[in-house]
Amino acid sequence: MTSQAVNMREIEPSGPPMRVTQGGIVRRYPQLTISPAILAALLAGWWLACNILGAPAYVLPPPQEVLQATVRGLSRAPWDVAGYWYHAGITLWEALAGFALGSALGAFLGLILSHWPILGRSSYPYIVGFQSLPKVALAPLMVVWFGFGLEGKVFITAIITFFPVLVNMMAGYQAVEPERIELARSCNASERHLLTKIIIPSCLPFLFAGLGVASVLSIIGAVVGEFVGARAGLGMLLMQYNQSMEIAPLFSIILLLAIIGFLMNHAIGLIERRYCFWAQRSRVAART
Amino acid sequence: MEGFIRKSPCLREPMGHASAIAASLRAGVGHAVALIRARGLLKTYPTASSGEVTALQNLDFEIFDGEFVSVVGQSGCGKSTLLKLLAGLLPATTGTVELNGKPLYGPSSEAAVVFQSPVLLPWRTVLDNVLLPIEFRGLARSRYRASALELLEMVGLRDFAQRYPFELSGGMQQRAALVRALVQDPRLLLMDEPFGALDAMTRELMNIELLRIWSQSRKTVLFITHSIAEAIFLSDRVIAMTPRPGSIADIITIDLPRPRDLSIINTERFGHYVAYLRPLLDAKGGIS
DSSP, X not given: OGGGSOOGGGGSTTOOHHHHHHSOHHHHOHHHHHHHHHHHHHHHHHHHHHHXXXXXXXXXXXXXXXXXXXXXXXXXXXTOTTSHHHHHHHHHHHHHHHHHHHHXXXXXXXXXXXXXXXXXXXXXXXXXXXXXXXXXXXXXXXXXXXXXXXXXXXXXXXXXXXXXXXXXXXXXXXXXXXXXXXXHHHTTOOHHHIIIIXXXXXXXXXXXXXXXXXXXXXXXXXXXXXXXXXXXXXXXXXXXXXXXXXXXHHHHHHHHHHHHHHHHHHHHHHHHXXXXXXXXXXXXXXXX | OTTTSOBOSSTTSOOSHHHHHHHHHHHSSSOOOEEEEEEEEEEEEEOSSSSEEEEEEEEEEEEEXXXXXXXXXXXXXXXXXXXXXXXXXXXXXXXXXXXXXXXXXXXXXXXXXXXSSOOOOTTSOHHHHHTHHHHHTXXXXXXXXXXXXXXXXXXXXGGGTTSOGGGSOHHHHHXXXXXXXXTTXXXXXXXXXXXXXSOHHHHHHHHHHHHHHHHHHOOEEEEEESOXXXXXXXXXXXXXXXXXXXXXEEEEEOOOOSSOOGGGGGSHHHHHHHHHHHHHHSSTTSOO
């Protein structure tokens, strides 16, 4: 009977156990071998384009200049307005606050609108209409409503992150296996138990997919909000460097934004692995 | 052969040995007590195009306390609909179901359902899955923990109590689902083709195991299957259903000694039951 149990090693994401014993280090750890190699190739291409092919520095600044600008910006104290940390902190705060607000509301409404179909069906045209609106078009309005402070940026980020979470939550609700609901009904489960013990946990894989998208979009929201008018933040810094044609620091801000987006997405992935570990394992087990 | 098959138009006639004895002992005066009494059951479903389709019609039968009764029929003959009516998961269009003398209006705490698929929640351990109905019914988990572990021991899953469903084979998952039904200590077990998804070998093992568990726990079982052999092997009585719309072709008493093992399948008597039942399941008149 013990042999019937699925071997834990077989469902590790690194692939079937045969590969683990056979393949070399490259096959086993592509993220530690091939990924750095791609980075090195990109940097080499960049360096070649600037120093050998002679791309002008105001179009493509050489990597060493971008590195210098980055080091200069990051070597300042976090409260120094002339450094990167201060502005990165502002942008990150706007993104996180907007993300928290927007995704919480999206998850909640997604659940409510699915669970009570009358609400869902009656509000559906408005959701679709608002969804097809390019949300960044609202950014100038934020300045009118909220001024140059942080609230407008948080608001636009919340609107942008709201939809992917809402849509995924609704898709997750639709995907709850009807047998699970039938099981709960056959045991006379209360509505509250049905939601908390069956439906919400069943939706978690979809919710996390939505949160992953929203985490990346939240940086876009904060930066676009800063573009149209702000006193601080990486988006504001980006506009400043653009107007003064300081292309090397502009590149380092872009890099910084990419890193922040990557880290936020990674953080969501870590939380997902903690609370949703069963989803991938169940899929793998079903295939074997 | 006609004399060999004991039809039971009058349901007070003797049943299989064990259940007849058990039933008469409980009734005290030799009259078996009907745990389930179905009268004139009719179920129609609305169709997308026009009107309605009849899934079940003219169903009259009784199931006695401690009995093992199978319902056998082709796929699409309304077997699963019948189970849902008896579980209180679907309302009958006309007709009544009485459980233990009381009309059934919804899921009862006296009946537990085992579904076609195990329907184990992947984020819960086996033990937590087994205790789920206890939570749904608002009972204290701590009071049922010991009996849950005892039941897991009985089906050979004691060592897997803290494992997750994806670490179990299909047969083990279905055994866990059986324990989840038994932990509620129901009088009636409703089983909807519980072994249909398992391979033939595992299925035979599960049948033997089910009989062992049934003889220990003395529950009343209604077992839905499309396998004639499975129905005969397990049951005291077999309800044969005609194809759509499903109605009762015949109810026969299986007069085979208990405890049964697989060798009984090769007996002449077993073959007679199969030969009698097979034409009943085809279109009216028994011409296939």
